[in-house]
Amino acid sequence: MTDQTIFLCDDDEGVRSSISFLLRQHGLRVATYASGPELLAMLDAATVAPRGICILDVRMEPLSGLQVHEALISRGLGARMPIVFLSGHGDIPMAVGAMARGAFNFVEKPYASDDLVQLIHRASELEIQWHGRMARHDALQQLLSSLSRQQVRLMPLVAAGELNKTIAWKMELSVRTVEEHRRKIFDRLNVHSAAELATLLAEARAAGIDILADTEPS
Numbered sequence: 167m168t169d170q171t172i173f174l175c176d177d178d179e180g181v182r183s184s185i186s187f188l189l190r191q192h193g194l195r196v197a198t199y200a201s202g203p204e205l206l207a208m209l210d211a212a213t214v215a216p217r218g219i220c221i222l223d224v225r226m227e228p229l230s231g232l233q234v235h236e237a238l239i240s241r242g243l244g245a246r247m248p249i250v251f252l253s254g255h256g257d258i259p260m261a262v263g264a265m266a267r268g269a270f271n272f273v274e275k276p277y278a279s280d281d282l283v284q285l286i287h288r289a290s291e292l293e294i295q296w297h298g299r300m301a302r303h304d305a306l307q308q309l310l311s312s313l314s315r316q317q318v319r320l321m322p323l324v325a326a327g328e329l330n331k332t333i334a335w336k337m338e339l340s341v342r343t344v345e346e347h348r349r350k351i352f353d354r355l356n357v358h359s360a361a362e363l364a365t366l367l368a369e370a371r372a373a374g375i376d377i378l379a380d381t382e383p384s
Contacts, residue, residue: 175199175234176252177273185221185282190194194282202229206237217297219270219289221250224257235264244268246296248289249383252277303373310370310377312354318377319345323368324348325364 176182199205210253220238222231224241231251238244248270253261261272273282274328323333332342341342357363370377
């Protein structure tokens with residue numbers, strides 16, 4: 167949990183105090199917020215996307231926990247930070263609906279301390295997995311964005327093991343130009359063979375990266 171923070175947002179001071187005390191007793195880093203706007207303002211001011219878990223009370227003013235969750239999704243944080251809802255008995259249908267929108271889980275008040283701590287530990291493990299995938303996604307996107315559009319169009323042919331002269335004919339380029347593009351592709355992507363390139367491209371596609379989106383125009 168070195169880089170993780172539990173972002174606890176509840177407009178009840180007593181709840182904030184008791185939960186933050188409980189989690190800190192288990193060695194967890196906790197930051198508390200009395201309202202949704204306060205939490206969102208902190209996240210908006212952060213220079214890098216914070217790592218951690220959000221605990222949101224369902225019923226808060228002026229923004230409900232559900233509204234805060236939607237704001238987190240719109241900021242791209244819904245896929246980076248597990249969201250746990252604190253809900254009263256009457257809030258359970260709303261909390262279940264939030265889970266359909268990607269929330270991790272909900273805790274019904276009054277909660278059992280051990281259950282809450284175990285839930286936060288599971289959310290922590292999930293966040294570590296998400297962070298690893300997103301870091302790899304960002305690294306792949308950055309690598310691919312260093313290539314020109316022509317190099318990106320040429321990549322599948324190289325990855326398929328096509329000969330330079332065959333690629334040159336298909337793309338209406340000189341063999342020398344194809345050789346230069348191949349060299350730059352291998353250098354910039356840090357691969358050493360067509361097989362390694364094919365593996366990298368498959369990984370990028372699986373990650374949903376639009377390879378041509380951010381490439382250089384020429």
